[in-house]
Amino acid sequence: MVSDNEALRLRRLVFYAQDVDRFNATLLSFVRKAGALAAMLIDREGHMVARQGFKQNDNDTQALAALVSGSFATTQQVAKLLGEKDFRVLSHQGSEHSIHVTLIGERTLQVAVFATTVKPGMIQVLCKELATHVDSILNDAAARQPADQAQEPPLGKDFSDAMKDQLDNLFGNL
Secondary structure, eight states: OHHHHHHHHHOOOOHHHHHHHHHHHHHHHHHHTTOOSEEEETTTTTOOOESSSOOOOOHHHHHHHHHHHHHHHHHHHHHHHOOOOOOOEEEOOOSEEEEEEETTTTTTTEEEEEETTSHHHHHHEEEEEEHHHHHHHHHHHHHOHHHHHHHHHOOOOOHHHHHHHHHHHHHOOO
């Protein structure tokens, strides 16, 4: 039996440069249209996929991604305690900023940061529209046959044995 974490790793998508370009273009369009301060896509483990609009340094956005991911995971446990399969949308509102998190599919979190001057109802509508666009890109990526996989034969036992011999030659029999 495979753990939930291992199952997630097995289902992880591979994104190519053109996918990331499409995500960035979609996020940039969203930030401009919605008047959002920033938007990003992360996986459920907190790894950054794409981001637009952030003025802070890279460490801040990486930390935000990790914290949002953790917050979302905690909220999913609350959903289970309440008898829900999951909560797909999470919102936080502060005195100056609000954040809206949407689960797209089963593994991608869309995060949007707004000034509190933007009405919560408008945020919901705009984030739902963004989720539709992001979901389309994710579906295209999931449906694509990786070029390398289609052309390259799988590695066999001979490769493993040859690699072991090479490593032993380099580092000795450890």
